[in-house]
Amino acid sequence: MRASTHLQGVDVSERVENRSEDQAAPATKAGRRLAAQLAEKKAAEARRRRQSMLGAAAGVLAVVALVGGLVWLNGGDDDKPASTAAPASPSAPVEPSAPPAPELPANIDPALKTKPTVKAGTGELKKLTVTTLVKGTGPAVKAGQTITTNYVGVFYKDGKQFDASWDNGQPATFPIGVGRVIKGWDQGLVGVPVGSRVQLDLPAALAYGDKAEGGGPAGPLRFVVDVLAAQ
Incomplete structure (x- = not known):
């Protein structure tokens, strides 16, 4: 009886110990899982902190590079005065310098300051x-x-105006006696004194012809020309 009782006691003790170990095992596994989750969370937070630090450093480097570029573009010379002149457009054409204004006679006739009235001619015009x-x-x-010169041009037969420098806003300047x-x-104008007003009656052959070749007015023409300067 005692031996049986002892064996029973040992069996009971072993069963109690086995139950204790089985209950402790799940608790240990759960702890390990929890610890692993905590470790992974800490690692993720550390990675985020490193990425934030790297991003901030990159931003600082970009700002430094921008400031350095601006200093380089300015030549690095803070004492250099800024130019106030507007840059020339590369596509804008360069206008040639205008010729000097002609010197008008000091005692020019007041009549040359007013546009003349030009009437039609009479009869058949055969020569200049x-x-x-x-x-x-x-x-x-x-x-x-x-x-x-200033001039007014009309058709000889009816006096209708076809051109006038007065209406164009400025005198006409050109070479004379050289076919221009x-x-x-x-x-008709070679030999005329500067300061004169002359009337030129031109047959078609000395003007633009009878058929207005080249787009000029056809037939005989009459011009009143003021010679303002000669150079």
């Missing part, structure tokens, strides 16, 4: 006719000079 309306006191125009203008002008 030069009529002095106002005689100037300046030197005579020479072939090869550049002259400055119509023949009637080359022939």
Whole structure:
């Protein structure tokens, strides 16, 4: 009986110990899982902190690079005065310097300051006719000079205006006696004193022809020309 009782006691003790170990095992596994989760969470937080620090450092480096670039563009010279002139556009054409303004005669006739009224001619015009309306006191125009004029051009037969420098807002400047203008002008204006107003009656052959070749007005023409300067 005692032996049986002893064996029973040992069996009971072993069963109690086995139950204790089985109950402790799940608790230990759960603890390990919890510890692993905590460790992973700490590692993730550490990674986020490192990424934040790296991002902040990159931002600082970008700002430093930008400031350095601006200093380089400015030549690194804080004492250099800034230019106030606007940069020239590379696409804008460079305008040539304007020629000096012609010197007008000091005693120019007041009539040359007003646009003349030009009427039609009469009869058949067969040759160049030069009529002095106002005689100037300046030197005579020479072939090869550049002259400055005001003029009015009308059709000889009806007096209808087709052109006038007065309406264009400025006098006309051109070489004379060298084939740069119509023949009637080359022939009629050479020898005219500066400061004169002359009337030129041109047959078609000395103007633009009977058929207005080149877009000019056809037929005989009449011009009243003021010779303002010759150079």
